[in-house]
Every structure is written in structure tokens, then in C-alpha cells.
Amino acid sequence: MDNNKLQEMVEEISIRFFQKSFLHQAFFNPRLRSTGGRYLLANHNIDINKKYFELFGEKELIGIIKHELCHYHLHLEGRGYRHRDHDFKQLLKKVEAPRFCTPLPGRTKRRTVKKVLIYNCQECSQLYKRKRAVNTSKYVCGKCKGKLVLVKELTEK
Structure with missing residues (x-):
């Protein structure tokens, strides 16, 4: 299927549904x-x-097109077009469009290894565990306002 056939299909689904x-x-x-x-x-x-379309066929493609047309028509009408909006959910039901598409095989979460950073206060020895790095020149200990130092970085599976 090429872009011209897709355009025809979207126009036909829009009129029909x-x-x-x-x-x-x-x-x-x-x-x-x-x-x-x-x-x-x-x-x-x-x-x-x-x-x-290549993996799941025309039925999945039609579902995706219906879903996107729900966004399209509601947005142009000035109604709730977002996933959380009542108008959007109602229109999805009316045209029998899926709320989510089938996940592609082989797609997994990007980060399977968890990183934990451990910071220590030089004044009161308070430990802080963080997933994201802390700017130690900008942030200080919440307990005593002492300087934070990165102690170690742990990686877990």
C-alpha cells in the first residue's frame, strides 16, 4: 500500500463512519x-x-485510522479531542475504534538496568538515594544545609 491508497482509505472511512x-x-x-x-x-x-499494516494487516490499520479521525473531527469541531476527554471516548465507542493499538513485537522498555545514585552529606552524614543526578553545586542537604557528595553509583537489573 502506498500513500495514495492510504489517502483514499482514510477519506472513505471518514465518510462511512x-x-x-x-x-x-x-x-x-x-x-x-x-x-x-x-x-x-x-x-x-x-x-x-x-x-x-505490514505486521497486523488491514483490520489494525482501519482501527488506527478511525482513532486518528476521532481526534481530527473533534478538533475541527472545537470539542474534546484528547484521550482523556469525554467527547473523544464517546466517539471512539460510537465508531468502534480502539483506544490503543496493538503493541509491536520486540518493543520493550528502554531501561531495564536501574541506576541508583547515593549522596552523602559531609556535615550530618545523611544519605540520599536518587534515580537522577543531583547538581551538588546547587543543592544542599535538606536537614542541615551541608554539602552533598556522590558516594557511589549502583546498577541493578
Whole structure:
């Protein structure tokens, strides 16, 4: 399937399920990695991840298109188009669009190794465990206002 066929498919689904025309562009975006599609607020275009069509077929693609068209039509009407909005959830149910797309196989969390930084106060010996680095020239001990020093960095699986 190419971008022209995708455009035709989006226009047809828009008329069939929403009874409204799709007046903008729909195309495959090869840079999309973790999402099935994306509605762009700035120009009202829709990007689709071609991997979902290749791996799961036309049924999954139609679901993604319906989901993005919900964002599209609600935004143009000035109604709640975000995932948390009541209007959006109602329209998803009405057109039987999925709230989330099927996860791609092989996609796992990026960070499987957890990093823990341990800081020690030089004045009162208070220990602080942090996941993110602390700027020791800017931040001080919350107990006594003493200088913090990085003691060690632990990595856990």
C-alpha cells in the first residue's frame, strides 16, 4: 500500500463512519516507532506507522485510522479531542475504534538496568538515594544545609 491508497482509505472511512469529509493529507511516516498513528494539530494531517499494516494487516490499520479521525473531527469541531476527554471516548465507542493499538513485537522498555545514585552529606552524614543526578553545586542537604557528595553509583537489573 502506498500513500495514495492510504489517502483514499482514510477519506472513505471518514465518510462511512463519521459522515464527514477528510479534507487534509494522510500518509505513512517511517519515523514513527512506538505509535500506530498521529494526528497533527498544526496542519490537521494524519501520520500512520506502516509497520502496523505490514505486521497486523488491514483490520489494525482501519482501527488506527478511525482513532486518528476521532481526534481530527473533534478538533475541527472545537470539542474534546484528547484521550482523556469525554467527547473523544464517546466517539471512539460510537465508531468502534480502539483506544490503543496493538503493541509491536520486540518493543520493550528502554531501561531495564536501574541506576541508583547515593549522596552523602559531609556535615550530618545523611544519605540520599536518587534515580537522577543531583547538581551538588546547587543543592544542599535538606536537614542541615551541608554539602552533598556522590558516594557511589549502583546498577541493578
